[in-house]
Amino acid sequence: MNDTTLEARLSAADYKSDYKPIWCPGCGDYTVLSSLTKALAMIQRPPHEVAVVSGIGCSSRIPAYTTCYGFHGVHGRSLAAATGLKVARPDLTVVVTGGDGDGYSIGGNHFMHACRRNVDMTYIVMDNHVYGMTKGQASPTTEPDWDNKLSPGGTGIRAFNPLVIALASGANFVARGFSGDPNGTAELIAQAIRHPGFSFVEILSPCITFRPEQKQWKEVVRPAPVQPTDDPGLAARRLMTDDGFNLGVLHAGSRNPYPARMGQAAASLADLESEFEL
């Protein structure tokens, strides 16, 4: 590598904006932001060739904290906005960020269909099993027996299994990371971005304010004891029986991504108008 190349290399700092995060001190999302910027430095795409799209929630603030193009959209609709962006601008690297409430509840339907369409983008969900921004309500991934004043005795409702749903719906890459492992998570995100098609990275990111017991996650997470598989059925069977704390790439498939058609949709204005003629 010559000196010119060294000078041109982008570092994680090049992807961090001057805005300081306003998350609670100690939140796992800080290290996820760090992992994302490290991952972008690994793939060396300049910030103006990357778009970070989000919905609503604590973790959805991430676009503003990067120097990439950002779109902070409406609740649960980040994947819809990102799909439109990627289809219109396939030359961009599109990363979607959000939380478990935004992605699995309000945006649950978009999640399944984004997996099914397999558009080439990466979806990072910072899962803390709670709605943090709105003061601690149970989310789709909350344990059924989580007891608090807003759901006394727990909701009694089975928790959503996002990785299995992603596999069943057709996601081409499925991984689980942990915010307490920022370097490992950065590598997962970089792999997800490089993998063609829809990549889903679930990151366990403790909410120290409303779920302080999640500080114990660092004691129970461990590298998945199995190699990644390209068989979604096998990956799903493994995930149906794991305890939610196995980290790493769990599925790397070979489905063809939704085809990019950059340049082919250049219909003239007259053509477009003719489509709307009554």
Added chain:
Amino acid sequence: MKTTPQTLDDFMAVALAMENEAVERYTEFADMMETHNNDDVAAMFRTMAGYEAKHAQHIMDQMGWQTAPAVPRELVCWPGYESPEAAPIDEVHYLMKPWHALQLALAAEQRAEAFFGQLAGMTTNDSVRKAALEMQAEEAEHVELVTAWMAKVPQPDQDWSDDPDPPRYID
């Protein structure tokens, strides 16, 4: 699979990565505290980031490096997921006091000292062992310095985390 560095270059690259991760973490802490108007603690974390940056620069100068070398994952041989010198992200509180910040720094320096001692005992390379023992001695000095600093800082009252307008109204 983690392996112990077997060359001086690899060892120093790991040591540099440790220092840089500590810089990054203390800077994150300083930013958090500034955002939450805890200026005394923010200043303290900023100072700590500055110290760690000096240690990192010292290693760069010693090795004659212009840029930090990439460290292969298998060479990142510290226990756990993060550098022993980086305080865990979840051990800060928006109302924490300078004494707490020093407590975190002390624990980080102690972990680093123990790590270098352990590495010196594991390596089969004489130059790596010598460098690891030097690093261990430096970290021991830092432990003494932080301990002395803590003695000058008042210990927090028992109710230091009481907040009349807490974020958790559900308690």
